[in-house]
Each structure stands twice: as C-alpha cells, then as structure tokens.
Amino acid sequence: MDPTKSKLPKKSKIPLTEVQQNMVKAAQIASATPRTTGPSQNRNIPGTATISTASNRNTHGKFLRRSRSMVNLGANPTHKRVGTESSTKPVFKNPNNVAGNIKSTLKRAATNKLETIAEPKEAKQPKIAAWDFKGKYKELQEKHKKLIETYCSLKEQCADTEEMRKNYDEIIARKDGEINDLKTRLSILETEYTNISAININITTKCNELDNENKILKNELGNSNNMCVDLETTIEKLKRDYMLNETLKRQLQNTIQDLKGNIRVFCRVRPPINEAENEKSKCWINYVNESTIEIRPTQPPNTTPKSTDPKLEFTFDQVFQESATQEEFFVELSQLVQSAIDGYNVCVFAYGQTGSGKTYTMQGSENPVHMGMIPRTINLIFDTIKDLKNCKWQYEVTASFLEIYNENVRDLLDSDTNQNLEILYNDGRGITVSNLKVEKICSFRDFEKYMKKAQKNRAVAATDVNQHSSRSHAVTKITINGKNEETNVSWTGSVNLVDLAGSESAKTNQGARLTETKNINKSLSTLQTVMLSLHNKDKHVPYRNSKLTYLLQSSLGGNSKTLMIVNISPFEETYGESINSLRFASKVKEVKTKIKKNK
Numbered sequence: 269m270d271p272t273k274s275k276l277p278k279k280s281k282i283p284l285t286e287v288q289q290n291m292v293k294a295a296q297i298a299s300a301t302p303r304t305t306g307p308s309q310n311r312n313i314p315g316t317a318t319i320s321t322a323s324n325r326n327t328h329g330k331f332l333r334r335s336r337s338m339v340n341l342g343a344n345p346t347h348k349r350v351g352t353e354s355s356t357k358p359v360f361k362n363p364n365n366v367a368g369n370i371k372s373t374l375k376r377a378a379t380n381k382l383e384t385i386a387e388p389k390e391a392k393q394p395k396i397a398a399w400d401f402k403g404k405y406k407e408l409q410e411k412h413k414k415l416i417e418t419y420c421s422l423k424e425q426c427a428d429t430e431e432m433r434k435n436y437d438e439i440i441a442r443k444d445g446e447i448n449d450l451k452t453r454l455s456i457l458e459t460e461y462t463n464i465s466a467i468n469i470n471i472t473t474k475c476n477e478l479d480n481e482n483k484i485l486k487n488e489l490g491n492s493n494n495m496c497v498d499l500e501t502t503i504e505k506l507k508r509d510y511m512l513n514e515t516l517k518r519q520l521q522n523t524i525q526d527l528k529g530n531i532r533v534f535c536r537v538r539p540p541i542n543e544a545e546n547e548k549s550k551c552w553i554n555y556v557n558e559s560t561i562e563i564r565p566t567q568p569p570n571t572t573p574k575s576t577d578p579k580l581e582f583t584f585d586q587v588f589q590e591s592a593t594q595e596e597f598f599v600e601l602s603q604l605v606q607s608a609i610d611g612y613n614v615c616v617f618a619y620g621q622t623g624s625g626k627t628y629t630m631q632g633s634e635n636p637v638h639m640g641m642i643p644r645t646i647n648l649i650f651d652t653i654k655d656l657k658n659c660k661w662q663y664e665v666t667a668s669f670l671e672i673y674n675e676n677v678r679d680l681l682d683s684d685t686n687q688n689l690e691i692l693y694n695d696g697r698g699i700t701v702s703n704l705k706v707e708k709i710c711s712f713r714d715f716e717k718y719m720k721k722a723q724k725n726r727a728v729a730a731t732d733v734n735q736h737s738s739r740s741h742a743v744t745k746i747t748i749n750g751k752n753e754e755t756n757v758s759w760t761g762s763v764n765l766v767d768l769a770g771s772e773s774a775k776t777n778q779g780a781r782l783t784e785t786k787n788i789n790k791s792l793s794t795l796q797t798v799m800l801s802l803h804n805k806d807k808h809v810p811y812r813n814s815k816l817t818y819l820l821q822s823s824l825g826g827n828s829k830t831l832m833i834v835n836i837s838p839f840e841e842t843y844g845e846s847i848n849s850l851r852f853a854s855k856v857k858e859v860k861t862k863i864k865k866n867k
C-alpha cells in the first residue's frame with residue numbers, strides 16, 4: 269500500500285474552511301501526481317479531483333478533527349474569512365516543480381490559519397460597569413478559558429500540520445527521486461533521440477541519394493529501351509542478311525564441291541599399332557605433297573630405295589599420312605556432310621584390304637579422339653541444324669543400319685541373323701530396302717544407342733591380319749528432311765556411310781570363312797567393274813551383279829556426291845594389295861558424274 273495515500277484525508281462531509289480546502293487540495297495534488305507522470309501531465313495539477321480513496325482514511329481522520337476545531341473557531345460570528353478565492357487556490361508557478369508547489373501551498377495554508385486565529389472578531393458584549401470587578405473578573409475568566417481552548421486547538425492542529433509536513437516531505441522526497449529517475453530516463457531518451465536523429469539524417473541523405481540514382485536509372489532505362497528497339501531492328505536486319513549470306517555461302521560451298529568433282533578419292537595410310545607391327549618391314553612411302561603418294565615395296569634400313577624397285581606414284585584429292593588424326597580427316601569430309609544438309613545425296617565408302625583401317629576410319633572408338641566419321645557426321649548434322657533454326661529451318665533426321673553379308677541384306681537393328689531383305693527400285697524414290705527399320709533420331713545420344721546395337725549385330729571374325737575383321741559391308745544411312753518455315757522450301761538430303769569388308773586372299777581361308785571371303789571379293793570386284801564402266805562411260809553398268817553395287821547404284825553413278833576412302837597398310841607384306849587398292853582408287857577418281865539437288 270502507498271504510505272502517502274494512507275495518510276491523506278478522506279473526503280469530509282463537513283464543510284471545510286478555505287484554508288482546509290487548500291490543504292486538502294495540496295495533498296490531493298501530491299498524491300494524485302503519478303509516479304511516472306511526465307512534465308506535460310503536471311500541468312493538470314490545479315484541476316485535480318477530490319480525494320475519495322479508502323486508503324486515505326487516517327489522514328482524513330486528522331483533517332476531520334482539525335476541521336471540527338476550525339468549525340469551532342468559525343462558529344464565532346466575528347471569525348474573519350482570510351484571503352480571496354484566487355489567493356487560496358494552489359497556483360503553481362512551475363508545474364514541473366511538484367515538491368516546491370506543495371511546500372508553498374502548505375506555507376500559505378498555515379499563514380491563513382494563523383491569520384484567522386490572530387484576528388478573531390470580537391462579539392459585542394453588554395458593557396460591564398467600572399465598579400463591577402466581579403463581572404470583569406468573570407468576563408476575563410471566560411476569555412481566558414476561550415484562549416486556553418484556542419491554544420489547545422491550535423496545538424493539536426500544529427501537531428497535525430507537523431505530521432502532514434513530515435508526510436509531505438516523504439512524498440516530496442519520493443517524488444524528487446522519481447523526478448531524478450525521470451530526468452535520467454529523459455537524458456537517456458534524449459541521447460537515443462539524438463542518435464536516432466543522426467541515423468534519420470543519414471537515412472534521409474541515403475534516400476535522397478537513392479532517389480537521385482533512381483531518377484538517373486529511370487533515364488538510362490528509357491535510353492536503353494530506345495536502344496533496344498533500335499537493336500531489335502538491327503538484329504532483324506542482320507538476321508535477314510545472315511540468312512541470305514548463309515544461303516549464298518552454302519551455294520558457294522556446293523559449287524566448290526561440284527568443281528572439285530562429284531566423285532572424290534582420299535587416301536589414308538594407317539600407322540603400325542603395336543610392337544609386333546613395329547617390327548614388320550614397311551613399304552617405302554613418300555608423301556610427295558598433300559595429294560600425291562609415292563610407294564615402293566621395300567625399305568631397307570638406312571638406305572634409299574633400290575633404283576630397280578618399281579616406283580608408283582598416285583594422285584588423289586587428298587592423302588592422309590599415318591599421323592593424321594580422325595579430326596583432321598573429318599575436316600575434309602565435313603563439307604560433304606554440309607551438302608547433305610542442303611539436300612544432296614552423299615555417299616562415303618571406305619575401301620581397302622583387311623586390316624587397313626576402314627572400320628577405324630568410319631566407326632572409330634568411343635574415345636572422342638578416335639571417334640570415327642559416322643558419329644562425327646551425326647554430331648555435325650545436329651550442330652548445323654541447331655544453327656539453321658535461326659534461319660527458320662526445321663529438320664527431321666532418320667537413320668537405318670544394314671549389312672550385306674554373303675550377299676544377304678540384313679537389318680542391323682534386328683538381331684535375327686536369318687533375314688534377307690529385298691532391295692527395290694522405285695521410280696520416284698530410287699533404291700529402297702523392304703522392311704528395313706528407319707529410326708527417328710533426335711540427338712547424338714539417340715543415334716549412338718542405335719549405332720552400338722548395329723555394331724553388336726555386325727558379322728565380325730578374326731582373320732590373319734585383323735582380330736576383329738568385318739565380314740560384311742555395313743551401310744549406315746542418315747536421311748535429313750529440311751523445311752524452311754518462312755520460305756516454305758523443303759528438301760531431303762542423305763548420307764550413306766559404307767564400311768566395306770576387307771579384300772583378302774582366299775588361299776588361307778576354309779569353310780565358312782572361305783564362303784565369306786569369296787562373297788566379299790566378288791562384290792568388291794563387281795564394285796571395280798561398275799566403276800570402270802562408269803569411267804569408260806559404258807552404256808550398260810552392271811550394278812545388279814552384286815547386292816552392294818545395286819544398293820549403292822545412285823551413289824556411285826547417279827545423283828550423289830561420292831567420297832571414296834582408300835585405306836592402305838604401311839607394311840611390305842601388304843604391298844601388292846595396297847597397290848591394287850591404289851590403282852582401283854585412281855580409276856574411281858577419274859569417273860565423272862552429273863548430280864542435282866533433291867527437291
């Protein structure tokens with residue numbers, strides 16, 4: 269319980285004198301001032317409400333006693349009212365100084381009281397005769413009695429006042445403490461306010477800076493938008509120019525290809541691949557220039573070839589030395605692949621004796637460095653059609669894989685080894701193979717999956733010179749259908765990639781191997797005959813003499829850009845076969861054909 273409150277007087281029902289009322293008001297002001305009240309709340313002190321709490325009962329009792337004595341005093345008709353209304357009201361010069369105000373109010377109340385007592389108004393008494401000493405004595409006795417009563421009453425009031433003063437001192441001390449606390453809080457708040465003000469200034473400065481930056485950026489954005497519009501127009505123009513140039517470039521490339529000849533021949537010499545092969549004696553090979561190769565049968569150590577050795581020189585479109593990489597080889601081939609994308613038929617076939625590097629050149633291995641021409645071709649096709657999308661070209665790519673084994677045509681995507689598919693000639697569509705699976709290819713990975721399956725199904729056996737000799741001619745056909753969304757132009761190109769079986773002597777083979785070898789040699793010799801007929805411009809070209817030439821009819825003598833790769837081994841023991849291959853390739857190089865672009 270608040271001690272100050274308990275000592276405040278309870279609201280009296282007896283009317284109080286002004287002095288008493290002032291004191292009560294002062295007490296009310298002191299007790300009504302909340303502990304946490306700030307300076308602004310103190311301004312209401314003069315209008316504070318009458319005290320009515322139960323806790324004020326004690327103080328009220330004392331006030332009541334004093335009031336009664338004051339009433340006694342006031343009962344005297346001569347009792348003088350002291351002070352005007354304005355002078356008795358607690359007027360605070362400084363509302364913040366609560367303690368000072370209370371003190372001054374108490375002081376004024378006490379002064380008023382003394383004034384009231386000091387100046388009692390005499391009641392009019394009947395005059396006592398001068399001789400009436402007894403009456404005078406009685407009158408004096410009565411006065412004396414009243415003075416004693418007044419004295420007692422004042423003494424009592426003094427005690428009350430003293431107690432009140434003590435209470436008020438306590439209140440004042442507490443309030444002073446509270447004021448000090450509030451001052452401390454105020455100073456903390458002021459410091460905080462100063463800090464926050466400083467932060468606020470910083471933030472305002474930052475906001476202004478950001479506002480300025482925002483304005484600059486808005487301006488820049490406006491400029492950029494204008495630039496974007498300009499750039500878009502330029503890009504559109506450049507796209508049109510690019511499309512035009514691209515078409516021109518492709519036309520020029522194809523013209524260059526045409527000028528180079530529609531049947532071209534590349535020669536590739538393979539390197540020895542292991543220690544055993546390094547030990548073997550090699551032919552003497554001289555690369556005269558990038559398209560001419562000179563070859564002699566022997567290469568005695570540290571000597572030049574014997575003058576008696578027959579010297580044979582062959583010229584092709586390009587000669588690739590032993591050190592040539594798959595990548596270097598593909599650079600030349602890639603121009604033909606571009607032609608296929610532009611709607612031409614292209615045929616690439618690798619020819620050579622067994623073990624000369626045909627499968628390595630066409631297929632290669634999974635290692636990216638050794639990747640062969642077939643996977644590189646599909647890679648290039650997908651790269652190119654991706655670029656051509658900018659020129660509004662849409663392409664669809666399909667692939668089929670077949671082999672001709674012992675004069676039977678087999679689908680390499682079908683593992684049934686007893687198949688014999690039929691080769692058909694259609695007037696409109698040219699050569700087709702019945703029931704051959706043609707798969708839609710959407711990516712390189714897609715193609716790789718089918719290629720691996722085909723590789724697995726291909727007939728392979730060990731020969732004297734190759735542990736994994738291909739015993740069949742394998743034909744990978746990639747068809748590219750292109751359509752331009754803008755011009756509505758469309759065409760179909762194709763690439764036949766042929767890995768021929770290797771020619772070899774039938775002497776060392778027996779049984780099944782012998783039949784295979786005979787069939788291989790027969791079809792290769794038909795190929796030679798066909799090429800010679802084409803070279804001699806014979807009226808009849810015996811395409812139908814073998815499944816291979818029948819299948820490749822349009823590629824060899826018809827509407828196709830053809831590349832023959834003649835692979836040779838560098839060894840002395842294979843010199844004869846190498847010369848045969850080189851001679852045949854020379855004849856092929858002289859064949860001239862006329863081709864046109866597909867619609």
Ligand SMILES: Nc1ncnc2c1ncn2[C@@H]1O[C@H](COP(=O)(O)OP(=O)(O)OP(=O)(O)O)[C@@H](O)[C@H]1O
Pocket residue numbers: 537538539541590620621622623624625626627628629731734736737738739768769770771835
């Ligand atoms: N340019 C080359 N660089 C490195 N290795 C090669 C190269 N050419 C061929 N080889 C390797 O020589 C070996 C025989 O080559 P490949 O199998 O390609 O001959 P092939 O002509 O296809 O034989 P076949 O007609 O019997 O199938 C293989 O091990 C192959 O990896």
